[in-house]
Amino acid sequence: MTTDLAPYIQHTLIDIGTDAEEMARHWGQAVEYGFDAAMVAAIWVPDARAALAGTGVKVASALDFPFGATTTEGKVAEARALARAGVDEIDIGVHIGYLRSGRYREYRDDIAAVVRAVDVPIKVMLELPRLSERERDVAVDLAVEAGVAWVKNASSGAAGVATPADIAYLRARVPAGIRVKASGGITSAGQVRELLDAGADLVGTSAGLSIIGVESRPGVSY
Numbered sequence: 001m002t003t004d005l006a007p008y009i010q011h012t013l014i015d016i017g018t019d020a021e022e023m024a025r026h027w028g029q030a031v032e033y034g035f036d037a038a039m040v041a042a043i044w045v046p047d048a049r050a051a052l053a054g055t056g057v058k059v060a061s062a063l064d065f066p067f068g069a070t071t072t073e074g075k076v077a078e079a080r081a082l083a084r085a086g087v088d089e090i091d092i093g094v095h096i097g098y099l100r101s102g103r104y105r106e107y108r109d110d111i112a113a114v115v116r117a118v119d120v121p122i123k124v125m126l127e128l129p130r131l132s133e134r135e136r137d138v139a140v141d142l143a144v145e146a147g148v149a150w151v152k153n154a155s156s157g158a159a160g161v162a163t164p165a166d167i168a169y170l171r172a173r174v175p176a177g178i179r180v181k182a183s184g185g186i187t188s189a190g191q192v193r194e195l196l197d198a199g200a201d202l203v204g205t206s207a208g209l210s211i212i213g214v215e216s217r218p219g220v221s222y
Helices: 002-008 019-035 042-052 072-085 094-098 104-117 133-146 166-175 189-198
Strands: 009-013 037-040 060-062 088-091 124-125 150-152 179-183 204-207
Touching: 002 124, 002 166, 002 189, 002 204, 019 037, 019 042, 037 042, 042 072, 042 166, 060 072, 072 088, 072 104, 072 150, 088 150, 094 133, 094 150, 094 204, 104 124, 104 133, 133 150, 133 166, 189 204
Parallel strands: 009 037, 009 204, 037 060, 060 088, 088 124, 124 150, 150 179, 179 204
Antiparallel strands: none
């Protein structure tokens, strides 16, 4: 097993229809193998918080995912609900339509409203594969202005596979103190090592078990 990588992985399970037993297995795996966090859908945050209290494993969740089309008011309300439920980190979608329309203030203020609403680190999912070079620069700079704690190349593999080039770009673009998370199509230990070498602080993936060399064991409760 390559469990040395586990502390850099946010172990992700955000699937429609996942039941309570599967979710309990998921955060049990996060504890057993030492993953940085269990990334779960919003409805499972209270259960994850209760199960992971005192383990050192964080509870992370995402909002305005995968479309980035929720109103600012909706984002703020959900972020506050997640904070009350005990979430440790929140990954948020962004309004790419605003960015492409040149409505930069609205793009920035949408993110900033969530940052102000909760005392929880916010990771902004920038969807770099869908942006032009100019749009990338603007998106990153506006996220920094909005006060995010983290920048993230993409929300998932649906947006594009994480590349060392994208992570190196983010690391060079943001000031010291802002952290970088890689996400999207990460399925091997080699990819994880390349992304960490490029400047990622963490990676998010649903393939954490196979990456560290553990066979999934359906039906086994952790």
